[in-house]
Amino acid sequence: MPDIYTPDLMAVVGVRRHTPDVKSVRIRFQSQERASQFDFRVGQFGIFSAFGYGESTFNICSSSNWKDSLEFCFRKVGRVTEALWRVEEGDTLGFRGPYGNGYPMEKWEGKNLIFLGGGIAMPPIRCAIWYALENRAKYGDITIVYGARTVADLVYVNELEEWAKRDRVRVIQCVDPGGQTPEWKGEVGFVPTVFERAKVAAENSVVLVIGPPIMIKNTLPILDKLGIGAHSVYTSLENRMKCGVGKCGRCNAGPVYVCKEGPVFTMEQLQKLPQDY
């Protein structure tokens, strides 16, 4: 019987370097059978491994409509991500998943979508953006505000430009003050401030906000002022995980196991949880 901790073997079919320390990798099931069985919801995560170095948890940042491969994106910060950094096309990686709840894309149908992301939080938003664009008729206006510390830290830049060309999509890029270059044409400022300046219509909107805790904290009062209730504001928690299946005892935020009941929560749900994330 296959053990729940034994990963599927995946062939690396693409590697892309976004910044000096961020890469994304596309992988494909080596087993045809597994590939045909596999399905996931955008917003779910996987546990990815470089054999000999270990496992790491990342959002599956490709759209669930792309049947050919899965994608994940990471910053080089530790033992596993250093090993993943060296991966080339044709190499073999491990994958377990999909785990967690994912975004309620069906519930968001008929709404305007506001995506707010900071830094390495673009990948977990990107899968939802592509999913919405691939089901364009089901969603209203799409606003994307994405910022990073410097111009060099922005990821998926070419896709941001591609999204901006679509109908009823507004993309605002920004960098922290001091992070701009002479050629920079985007905004300068932090994501919450830039979002407030953009005067986005709030009616009938849901918000997905992912980024550093300080960015989320400063965004919430602005959403509140716009009249977007906490039940319509979603985020994805990033508690450290090992098993992904509710056993290893690590990812709980108070009473909830982020790997099973999350990682996607509304702010209304988070307000009821103790500050344990």
Place this chain on the structure above:
Amino acid sequence: MSDILTKAGLRELAKEWIAEGKVVAGPVQTKPGLVLYAPLASADDIVWEGFVRPANSVKEFVFPRHELLCRYHLEGNRVELTNGEAELAAQILLGVRPCDAAALPILDHVFNWDYRDEAYNRRREATTVVTLACSSHDESCFCTSVGLGPQAERGSDVMLFDLGEEFEVRCLTDKGRALFAGKTQASERTAPLSKGPKPRFTPEHIKQFVDEQFASPFWQDETLACLGCGACAYNCPTCHCFDIVDEGNSQNGERVRNWDSCQFVQFTLHASGHNPRPEQGSRQRQRVLHKFSIYPDKFGEILCTGCGNCTRNCPEGQGLLTLLTEIEHAG
């Protein structure tokens, strides 16, 4: 009426089990002053008296501190994974304390909700638990505060009661009957009831406190002496947190799971450097929260059997009981 077996008779039985290739484990004096549950090389190794309970727990026989999940082998850029499963011998845990036996059905919940953990289950199924009812306790014992007691049957396949030269044998499951069928004699002697330690706190009070006082300075104040060594968790019958790591080189090696503990700084440390539980107080709070609130909410049971090992093994003489009695008095 009861069934009894002489102590010499049980020793002979244990010898037979070992000769049949079964793993038989029980309390062993590993060095002066230290009794641990360990596999018996010989049936004579087991110690029955002169200690309250072993310093470790029997969880390591169903959830080893270091366990192979799979092996990997790299050939160029191809990877081959092989299953780590070796044949498991039947194992008999002998002389188990009721507070250890009770932990096993409690652990069954977490290893089987939604995803079934076969690494755990196959060991669990191969295990028969022969429990010795307690005839003594010390100041660290608090089984009666969490709904158990010196003669609690939970998780046991067989209960033994010390009658001096004999044991009274009560078989509770088919697994237990299979071991002792035809080996005991009928007798008029039965073990008297024993009471165990006086209750020290009410679990409902603890749950209420930890749910309401999450941000209280209580946790940091009361746990300043904690070294974060994790001895409480490693010797706990119910603590089951683990880590998954690769051991080996970039060609050959093993993916293993090792025990971990919420008392360690790195346990919840994010890659970004953010740590939701940055100081020891928050980590101690997590241990109480998990045992007395989260687990009962999820699985309907307290994740603690009152064995007192966390206190006995704590280099600072703390452990759960210290905190829980503080909470009971803080009210």
